[in-house]
Amino acid sequence: MAALNDHAPESLSSLSAMFDGEANEQDIDRILKEDSAHITKQLEGFHVIQQALTKESKVTVGLQDSFVSSIRAKIDAEDLANQNDADIKADNVLSFSEGAQHKPAWKVMFSSVAVAASVTFVVIFGGNLFLSSETSNVNTLAEVSTPEGDESVAALAELNKEALPADSIRLQHYLRQHAEQAAMTVGQGMIPMARVVSYPVEE
């Protein structure tokens, strides 16, 4: 690209205006078309002149385009790294979906049937297992909740009447008869009688 001083006085005018914050869109377009190294060099000249005019101090030079280009290089490198990361992620997603697309139709159908059969088997087997375990639990509960040595009225009332053995029914008769006799002889016997009578026993 041409140096600003040699071929592009309009660009220099635009750059000068930009340096002063007076550039318009057209100026910026013009500057951006120029070589950045030349622009930076020119801007350095403007800075030095400003430095000499704004204060009575030593003017300095030496940054040139290297500072601008090193920042640009870093930004580009970061962008490239980010782009590569994004590409790798996109590739992974693509290969998975592509793999599914390239499978033959019969394979897809077979695997679907296999999955459905497995699910059905698990549901039926699991259901049966659950039901059988529930029944056994009920039986165990009945056995445990029946007191072995103390056949009290409360325990009897909780049990299914059909399941009661004949001995137990007979025992109930004896207890009732005993209670009735006790009530006849002693006044206090009324209490056990009332307690026994309050529990209905089918014969």
Add this chain to the structure above:
Amino acid sequence: MPHETSSDQALVKRVQQGDKQAFDLLVAKYQYKVIGLIGRYVHDRSEALDVAQDSFIKAYRAIGNFRGESAFYTWLYRIAVNTAKNYLVSRSRRPPESDVELDNEEVFSAYEALADIDTPDAKLNSDRLEAAIHGAIKNLPEELRSALTLREFDGLSYEDIALIMSCPVGTVRSRIFRAREAVEKHIRPLMDTGE
């Protein structure tokens, strides 16, 4: 300065649209100011350049969020100060109690401190350069010299200079750039040897 804001705003808008070259232009424009500003916190030249570089990269990454509620340089200034302070903290150094003012004079002084101006060669070159600039300005035609000094020394806008000089804004713009061009041509050999 409203003009400065609108010019930078146009560049910022382009950067936001993905134009990296526009950002290069903003870096080229503000590199001296930012390095000088950071030089108030980080006194080593190479460290200050690294911190300035980080500041510009941070600004680039955050520029999408810049809404133009303040001037671009005010926003960039804040990023640079925070980056410099964080740098000092990360090196277990204490940042200064108060922030550096947004003031050109201080910034330029700091840039001089960073530029290793105390070496005899650098000092000699700087003296020559300054003398050449003042000599070149003295030799400019009156209207060019006036336009340039009103802009640089007094910091006036093109519009204000046009009012003072009783000429159109376009003429002011032309005079300023012609003045700069002439001075720059005169000092270029010295600048190139000073690198």
